[in-house]
Amino acid sequence: MLQKHSEGKTVNYIRPEINAMRGYVPGEQPKAGEAVKLNTNENPYRASEKVYAAIRKVADEGLSRYPDPIADSFRKAAAQRYGVPQGCILCGNGSDDLLTILTRTFISSGEILRLPCPSYILYQSLAEIQGAKSETVFFNNDWSLPNSFCAASSAGTLKLAFLPNPNSPSGTVLPKERVLQIAEQLPCPLVVDEAYADFAEDNCISLLEQTDKIIICRTLSKSFSLAGLRFGFLFAAPKYVEAMLKVKDSYNCDSLSIAAAIAAIQDTDWQQDNRSKIIAARSVLVNRMRELGFTVPDSQANFTWNTRNDMPVKPIYEYLKQHGYLVRYMNYADWGDGLRISAGTPEQTSECLSLIEKAVLRTAR
Numbered sequence: 001m002l003q004k005h006s007e008g009k010t011v012n013y014i015r016p017e018i019n020a021m022r023g024y025v026p027g028e029q030p031k032a033g034e035a036v037k038l039n040t041n042e043n044p045y046r047a048s049e050k051v052y053a054a055i056r057k058v059a060d061e062g063l064s065r066y067p068d069p070i071a072d073s074f075r076k077a078a079a080q081r082y083g084v085p086q087g088c089i090l091c092g093n094g095s096d097d098l099l100t101i102l103t104r105t106f107i108s109s110g111e112i113l114r115l116p117c118p119s120y121i122l123y124q125s126l127a128e129i130q131g132a133k134s135e136t137v138f139f140n141n142d143w144s145l146p147n148s149f150c151a152a153s154s155a156g157t158l159k160l161a162f163l164p165n166p167n168s169p170s171g172t173v174l175p176k177e178r179v180l181q182i183a184e185q186l187p188c189p190l191v192v193d194e195a196y197a198d199f200a201e202d203n204c205i206s207l208l209e210q211t212d213k214i215i216i217c218r219t220l221s222k223s224f225s226l227a228g229l230r231f232g233f234l235f236a237a238p239k240y241v242e243a244m245l246k247v248k249d250s251y252n253c254d255s256l257s258i259a260a261a262i263a264a265i266q267d268t269d270w271q272q273d274n275r276s277k278i279i280a281a282r283s284v285l286v287n288r289m290r291e292l293g294f295t296v297p298d299s300q301a302n303f304t305w306n307t308r309n310d311m312p313v314k315p316i317y318e319y320l321k322q323h324g325y326l327v328r329y330m331n332y333a334d335w336g337d338g339l340r341i342s343a344g345t346p347e348q349t350s351e352c353l354s355l356i357e358k359a360v361l362r363t364a365r
């Protein structure tokens with residue numbers, strides 16, 4: 001990392017913020033067929049056939065032209081589907097791209113980002129890249145969020161707050177009345193990351209009419225079975241969308257993904273059918289894991305969060321891995337560890353549960 005320039009002095013060309021950070025580590029991605037993946041909350045089913053047809057059509061037409069920089073055709077379709085004005089919609093190369101654009105648009109070096117904990121770890125890495133500080137507030141034992149989440153910061157200017165809802169890794173939800181209260185009390189905008197909202201009973205879209213302090217992020221990766229496609233979108237006040245358009249890459253979404261995304265959000269039949277299959281697998285997971293002695297909060301996402309005090313859970317993760325099942329082992333500083341398990345097909349879910357039963361018996365011995 002250290003390099004000598006011509007006078008022989010040693011210079012480190014890399015920004016100190018980047019040298020200091022560890023970098024986000026995504027969940028393991030084994031080669032196809034090597035393991036059953038229940039570790040990154042992907043959807044186990046094929047996407048709507050209409051999505052693949054849309055991709056083939058665009059490919060057949062050729063790809064020699066740049067895509068529409070703001071993906072207006074998608075914004076129009078999304079405005080119809082979600083009842084949100086077109087000028088309030090911004091598209092991204094996955095919602096991780098939108099989270100990056102948000103951080104770059106709202107937070108300067110030295111300023112403060114507010115995060116709940118335990119939650120999505122990427123937010124912290126984005127703050128570090130920006131040279132910003134992140135302040136975390138722990139969830140209460142019942143997964144409600146204390147009011148200190150809304151307080152101004154004593155360490156600097158609070159510029160943005162992130163709140164996944166449903167939360168990861170817990171799968172728990174804050175009711176939308178509470179989200180509105182949090183947004184109104186915060187001295188800055190609140191990003192509600194709704195990556196899992198399609199599996200929940202409710203969402204925060206209706207709050208957009210009540211306050212311009214709420215920004216809602218969505219992704220096609222989980223509830224549309226399109227993690228490999230990379231497409232996300234957000235809803236925000238037009239003044240924020242306009243600011244973010246200046247920050248994003250000119251062509252952050254490609255023609256294939258824009259066409260696929262339109263087909264995906266328009267096929268509501270596919271989504272209803274998929275949603276009920278995932279919710280069924282989730283309830284099998286929750287009930288059986290509780291019978292096996294785990295503490296499992298009620299989940300409104302496509303995964304469950306499983307902890308226990310009477311034995312370590314890491315050996316269970318390792319046993320599953322040896323037997324071809326990947327789940328996510330998470331360990332949060334000053335909080336504790338647990339296993340996050342995604343809802344699979346019925347067969348995957350029941351096979352995983354019988355392996356867990358065996359692992360619990362071995363670990364208990």
Ligand SMILES: *Cc1c(COP(=O)(O)O)cnc(C)c1O
Pocket residue numbers: 041093094095096097120164168193195218219220221227231232
């Ligand atoms: C999976 C996930 C995302 C990322 O979605 P992409 O669109 O695949 O980038 C964002 N937020 C949360 C909380 C997630 O779990």
